[in-house]
Amino acid sequence: MRTSPAAWLLLAGVLVGASGVVGGAERQTLTPLEPRPDAPDFSLVDMDGARHRLRDLRGRTVIVNFWATWCPPCRDELPSMERAYVLLGDADVAMLAINVGEDEEIIFPFTANYPVTFPVLLDHDGSVVAQWPVRGLPTTYVVDPAGRVAYQAIGGREWDDPELLRLVRGLGSAQ
Amino acid sequence: MPRRLIITLLLTWSSTLVAGPVEVATDPVTGLATAKLHSDGIEVSLTQLLPDQVRAFYQGRGFSAAESERIAGACVFQTVLRNTMPDDAVLEVALADWRVRRAGHAATSPRTIEAWLSDWGEPSLGQAQAIALRWALFPAVQSFAPGDWNMGMLTVEVPHGERFDLELHWRLGERPDVASLSDLRCAGERP
Numbered sequence: 001m002r003t004s005p006a007a008w009l010l011l012a013g014v015l016v017g018a019s020g021v022v023g024g025a026e027r028q029t030l031t032p033l034e035p036r037p038d039a040p041d042f043s044l045v046d047m048d049g050a051r052h053r054l055r056d057l058r059g060r061t062v063i064v065n066f067w068a069t070w071c072p073p074c075r076d077e078l079p080s081m082e083r084a085y086v087l088l089g090d091a092d093v094a095m096l097a098i099n100v101g102e103d104e105e106i107i108f109p110f111t112a113n114y115p116v117t118f119p120v121l122l123d124h125d126g127s128v129v130a131q132w133p134v135r136g137l138p139t140t141y142v143v144d145p146a147g148r149v150a151y152q153a154i155g156g157r158e159w160d161d162p163e164l165l166r167l168v169r170g171l172g173s174a175q
Numbered sequence: 176m177p178r179r180l181i182i183t184l185l186l187t188w189s190s191t192l193v194a195g196p197v198e199v200a201t202d203p204v205t206g207l208a209t210a211k212l213h214s215d216g217i218e219v220s221l222t223q224l225l226p227d228q229v230r231a232f233y234q235g236r237g238f239s240a241a242e243s244e245r246i247a248g249a250c251v252f253q254t255v256l257r258n259t260m261p262d263d264a265v266l267e268v269a270l271a272d273w274r275v276r277r278a279g280h281a282a283t284s285p286r287t288i289e290a291w292l293s294d295w296g297e298p299s300l301g302q303a304q305a306i307a308l309r310w311a312l313f314p315a316v317q318s319f320a321p322g323d324w325n326m327g328m329l330t331v332e333v334p335h336g337e338r339f340d341l342e343l344h345w346r347l348g349e350r351p352d353v354a355s356l357s358d359l360r361c362a363g364e365r366p
Contacts, residue, residue, distance in 0.1 A: 029322030073326055101306030126306045135314040136325040155324035
């Protein structure tokens, strides 16, 4: 059956509306993990073909975000991630946004509307997300400078919230 | 421009089940209804999705018309669930515990991601499509710390246009809880 253009517009409306039903103006939290598990290593290329390996970032705090373009809360949190990335420029914090299962042809035009300056990595076959305890998108982990997962956040956040920035900065640099 | 909901009905809870009020709203643009449950430590909302919206979503993810039709043939709700506890209580949800109750029919549970993938067979579906299906559907089992939330498509095996009650079960810490969203309606081809 052919899908009418109106269905696409309605779908967009429902998805945006549904994200706002429960998604707005909530307390911003990061869940501490104790003991901190080792972060599963990965090596992925970004949209420019540059390779990024998590292990190479030891000594820095790393925010690892799993997302997809079709996921409304993923889209909602991207601008605040970019603002947080800029605000954290004074700290030694890296940010990696791992797209799950989509191609450059989809992601590239998407980033025209959601510009970010941190690397967007491509997990084409979903093999990296499968190594992390992700159940839904978006899910974000904060990896401490020793390579252990210090915090997790299931669902979108306002990443430039002062409390979240304080927690991320609190992980410091090389220990 | 923020979207406005024009019809809001507050229904009081009236059974032995423990829960707060249920809010039902109809979106003036889409004509689709959202039922939202507020209870101690949990917020859940279910928004009707038209079959054509489901087709659009999956065809946009590379599904063929025939493949998307399989999912569109189910009853699909965009579902958002959040842990609203102020303390450290973890909210645990398993869709296998939920009950879809319909007059004259045995109770069932929502269809899980695993059931869809098992029934379909990932090789025949294609890797990209299987990834999209896995991550677009609401997870079968999930733990939510305070502030955590998730959004996904919930599928139930109820014909389009028919009504049912959805009994939701969860645990907050060690405490089991249950609530019901009554008289939900599967969207038909038109709102």
